[in-house]
Amino acid sequence: MQLYGSYTSPFVRHCRIVLLETELKCEFVETDAAASAQKSPSKKVPFLHDGDIQLTDSTSILKYLREKSGDTYFSDIAAYDVFCLVNTAMDACVNLFFLEKEGLTPARSDYLKRQQARVDSIFTELEQIPLPHNAPYNDMELRLGCFLAWGIYRQRFSLGEYPKLAHFLEALNNYQPFRDTAPPSL
Numbered sequence: 001m002q003l004y005g006s007y008t009s010p011f012v013r014h015c016r017i018v019l020l021e022t023e024l025k026c027e028f029v030e031t032d033a034a035a036s037a038q039k040s041p042s043k044k045v046p047f048l049h050d051g052d053i054q055l056t057d058s059t060s061i062l063k064y065l066r067e068k069s070g071d072t073y074f075s076d077i078a079a080y081d082v083f084c085l086v087n088t089a090m091d092a093c094v095n096l097f098f099l100e101k102e103g104l105t106p107a108r109s110d111y112l113k114r115q116q117a118r119v120d121s122i123f124t125e126l127e128q129i130p131l132p133h134n135a136p137y138n139d140m141e142l143r144l145g146c147f148l149a150w151g152i153y154r155q156r157f158s159l160g161e162y163p164k165l166a167h168f169l170e171a172l173n174n175y176q177p178f179r180d181t182a183p184p185s186l
């Protein structure tokens with residue numbers, strides 16, 4: 001089994017955490033944008049190959065890894081919805097990040113203003129939900145942690161206005177699989 005990805009992607013990080021937690025045997029193949037454009041129809045990382053099985057999205061990869069190791073994947077619909085909400089914010093932030101590199105910012109686009117407003121309202125919502133301060137962490141919580149850590153790493157946002165999220169991330173940073181998958185220093 002091979003997981004293709006980068007060491008900076010929050011989507012890939014979540015898969016790497018699950019590989020550490022489950023101890024499944026898997027080769028990590030470092031993959032840049034050019035290689036993912038050739039090897040996956042989504043032209044994104046992560047993607048996973050296991051014999052005949054080819055998966056193109058972190059969500060299906062996580063389901064596959066959890067179930068392969070005998071665990072369940074999101075039996076709780078409320079947690080799954082928060083996971084989806086985090087994905088929506090993360091997709092919008094990654095979008096804003098790539099477009100900013102090309103000089104496109106919310107100041108110049110109504111759609112990007114909407115993307116930014118979407119991220120802001122999701123943060124307000126996430127600050128209200130109860131979150132743990134020690135392991136075990138479920139996949140919604142791991143997803144949220146990967147997103148928050150990525151945003152800080154890429155200087156997309158700070159958590160000054162969100163003390164509960166900041167406290168959650170501070171505790172998660174002590175969880176070994178989370179520590180072991182931190183992105184490289186810039």
Ligand SMILES: N[C@@H](CCC(=O)N[C@@H](CS)C(=O)NCC(=O)O)C(=O)O
Pocket residue numbers: 008009010011033036043044045046056057058059094098
């Ligand atoms: N829905 C995808 C999103 C993955 C994603 O956005 N990956 C980013 C890296 S963080 C990527 O490869 N972006 C390349 C691009 O947008 O061209 C998943 O959950 O795997």
